[in-house]
Amino acid sequence: MLIAYSWLKELLPDLPAPHDLEPVLARMGLPLEEIMEIPAAPQGVLYGEVERCVPLEGTELRVLTVRVGQSEPITVATGAPNARAGVGVAIAPPGTVIEGQTLGVREMQGVSSWGMACSPKELGIGEYAGGLLLLPSGSAEPGTPLSELWPAETVLDVEVTPNRADVLSALGLARDLAAFLRLELREPGPGLAPEPGRANADVILEHPAADRFVARSASGLENGPSPLWIQRRLLAAGLRPINVAVDVSNYVMLELGQPTAMYDARDLAGRRLAASPARQGETVIGLDGEEYVLEEGDVVIRGDEDRIVGIAGILGAQHGSVRDDTRDLILEAAHFDPVKLRMTARRLGLATDAVYRYERGVDPELAPRAADRIMELLRQAGARIDPGATDAGRPAPAKVLSLAPDYARRLLGMHIPDDEMRGILERLGARVSLEEGTLQVTPPSWRVDLHLPEDLIEEVARLHGYESLPETLPVLRVAADNEALVRAARMRRDLKRAFAGLGFQEVVNYSFTSDEEARAARAELPGVRLRNPLTADRTALRTALYPGLLRTSHVNAAEKRLLIFELGRIFPAAGETEAFGALMRGPLAPAGWSSALEGGFYAFKSLLEAAAQALGAELSVRAYPDRAQVPAHLHPGIAGRVFWNGQEAGWIGELHPAVAAATAARERIYLLEMHLPLAAREWTFQDPSRAPASLRDLAIIAPLEVSYGEMIDLLRQEGGELLESAEAFDVYRGTPIPEGQRSVAIRLTFRGKRTLQDADVDPVFAHLRERVKAAGWSIREAQ
Structure with a gap:
């Protein structure tokens, strides 16, 4: 907000000098952005009165006959649209320097123009350049230097926060300064009150x-x-x-x-x-x-x-x-x-x-x-x-707020006497009474931002002085009710750190989307729409994160390699929730002394597995039982469900080629999206066994649509306490494996609290073989 210092000085005679106001306004929460010195009207510019104004034939100019105190009026040509007779103007006669140029007499179609009639911008007193500075006739004697009528001025540029509407005026700012500095406030001139009982419209x-x-x-x-x-x-x-x-x-x-x-x-x-x-x-x-x-x-x-x-x-x-x-x-x-x-x-x-x-x-x-x-x-x-x-009409009456002084002192962490609190609030214009140890406060009508007792406490602290707050070390108090919130915040932080550590960059997209973007990305159409959208491409709340990631990828198309993630809220029909999304495009590692490390679905999946491992989570990616269940925006043959600590959390896969074409993606893009919070893992301490491991190999023959994850899940469920791990080490297709099937060789590691004998391991291994056959699969025997 721009305001002339002289205006404030008129309302506050004891107001400090402009530069002394800067720290004061900062403590008031109204920082002073700039102090501007507007000079007086330039030397040589005179006040003149226009006697005649006639158009100059063949041009868009007007010829002014101006009286500037000389024996004869002078003529001045101007193109200003607001030029007219009967008003005062600022005349720069020949020899005056305006905007670095010395004016002279110009001849235009037989008319001599003696200098120039000036706009506020040409005079350096304002930004308006579309017309002349017009003054009331009789403002001064013609020929009076304009600098006597228009002296220099200091202008304050005060930053006003959105909640402080009460200071968006000279009176409002002066009122707040008077309360803060304990100055006498002189109200503006009185108005002309109407006669009671007489309506005029x-x-x-x-x-x-x-x-x-x-x-x-x-x-x-x-x-x-x-x-x-x-x-x-x-x-x-x-x-x-x-x-x-x-x-x-x-x-x-x-x-x-x-x-x-x-x-x-x-x-x-x-x-x-x-x-x-x-x-x-x-x-x-x-x-x-x-x-x-x-x-x-x-x-x-x-x-x-x-x-x-x-x-x-x-x-x-x-x-x-x-x-x-x-x-x-x-x-x-x-x-x-x-x-x-x-x-x-x-x-x-x-x-x-x-x-x-x-x-x-x-x-x-x-x-x-x-x-x-x-x-x-x-x-x-x-x-x-x-x-x-x-x-x-009559607005609703002001609400009375109850303020307990003890509560205010406890909230502020410093001792302010009751009388001082009351005095501060009264200086702000509030009506205050004390009833049973509680201050009953009616805020002034101009303080539309005071709704709660805490608002009053903030004002008390502001006028008392934030610099009076005692310096103390922070105290950490952990409440049981907050444990879930703390756990969720920690999970978000750790998830971000894990992906950042793998080379991903975090992005923060707008939560807004449009029907066109959702259709192009084959996302759920938005249901929560904005009544006043800022732009045509942000008309509703998003239902997924990946369309925004695709938009970011498109904007950064010049980048050959892109690893990005986002954590934010989405608004599908099922209800508002928090989600985590990631995108990979281009090589996993750029070419250097060696060739580039190509990216792909398994490279992307390995990054997710590495992040899960860093977070101590159990992760598995399982194929969709039916291709019809694959999300429409994913490649039907390169997609999977993500299970985090045993619970389904989201999906991972390659962007569908049709969606890639609709979103102008020129390279293969891999996406991940998981809904938060992710399932937590229950940890139990086990003393590591010092006994050696016992190994067995098991080759399972199963149809191609059976995923490796399904095999591992079965073995882990049926292996009991002795089965420590199960890992694939070979996959084979061809003779003698039937068409449409494959053999997956899995190494089983058994370990107990003591050295295991064959008599301990063989029954468990035999049980696993039986369960594999019961699942409809077969076992490839050693030749």
Whole structure:
């Protein structure tokens, strides 16, 4: 937020110097991003009054006849669209240096242009370069140096966090500084209050999102340039001066924090304003000339004949807007629901100064005060003020919060007396009473961020000073209720470390996807959709991780080797859950002195096995019993189910060629996805045996569709306590093995607490042979 230091100084006479404010604002939680010094108007630039403004034939220029205090007026040519007679301008006569150039006299079609009429940007006092700096006629004697009217200014750029909407104004920031530094606050000038019981408009609240609406009116306004002091503060805040009506509205928004809207009374002859719901597909032309399509439930302001004159709190419509020739106007000062307004503004792509304040929270009680203040400024500008006012609706009353001082001290870890707590809260504008040892606190209406006792405690700590917190070592307290959370967090950490140790890189993708991306990846279509998506490719919550990994792979197509993983939440129809996904593309190791180590399904599977081993987990990958059960996005012949510590956790496989083509994948891609939490392994301590092992070899002949994992599972289940391990050491197909079958030779290791004899091992081995035959397989006997 940009604000002139002199404005704050006017409200806080004892305010420290700008550079001394930097540490103060930092301790207040409002860091000072920059201190900008805006120079005075350049030397040599004079105040002049335009007597005539005529177009220059054959060009888009206008010739101004300007009085600058000399005996004869001078002529100046300008292309500014806002040039007109009867106003004051900034004139840089010949010899003046503007933006590094020395001005002279130019001849254009027989007309001598003596210097230049300047814009705010050319003067170095603002960023607006689309027109002249227009000043009210009579602001000074023609020929007065502009630097006397427009002195140098210091501007503070204060960072305001989203929860501190109360400081998005000069009064709000001054109020917080006064509370923090114990300074005297001088409130802004008083407003022009209406006469009680006199209405001036018919205001109707037809939408629940509009809970306060104040209407006032003025007439006979000469809608020319606004006074210099208003323009100076607007330009310092980054706003462009336009005319009295608009500038006064913007000024009060900067001063008090209340956005308002002005309407030309010629378009509201019936003096009717209604805050009502928009109809589906209804359109409105905004002040920016763009057409906006509304949705049912958007809040709009309607005037005569039900015509829209504004999108509530966001943007005015062309119909009803204030023009340069507006003399009679109607003012709207209202309060709208910030959530509803934010949804509409984001969907329409509108980010105005009013939206910036409304979506963070505007004081619901501020509308009457802001309306009165605007009426006073319009009266000073020469308008006649209607003594009546219409005030419709009332926001919900402020909630009373109970704050136990002992709880506050325990939470903060430092001793703050009850009286000091009460004093701090009262300096912030709260009403405080003490009842049975508890502070009953009613937050001020402008502090829309104070909802809980903890919010009050935070304010107490902020004003007491975080630097007063005692330095202590942290204390670790482990609660039994948190053990599951700690275990889950540890599992996530260890899983990430294991894959990172194997060369994978972690990625963090958006949790959003689209129907098009889900269809291309053959993922489950999303069911949770966003009402206001930021972009067309992020319209719903994802149902799996692998489409995002494929997108990351595509973006990094230039990388010859890619190993990535992601841990995040997914939102399938079965319910929200956490998942872990990984992707491999390209060689496992790049070529160097030797050839590259090619990647493939078994290389990818070996990485998963290595990660499981590092985590002390038992892992197995089993084929799908039926190809129809293979996920649609995987190659039907290169896919498997992942079992982690005996429980099915997810899938692994190669990306289906059709999906690869749909997602523009040029290389073979291998994917893994597991749902979390992974099954834990129950550990028991066993004293390792010192006895030697006894080995047996068993060659099992089984159909090709029988996986190695199924064989090992059977042997482990039936081997009993003596079977220590079972590992394959040979696979054979061919004569004399029947067609469609294979022989898998498995080495069985038996070990006991003592040296095993044949009499111990032979019965177990015979039992395993019987179970293999009972499973429908055969045994290849030694030749």
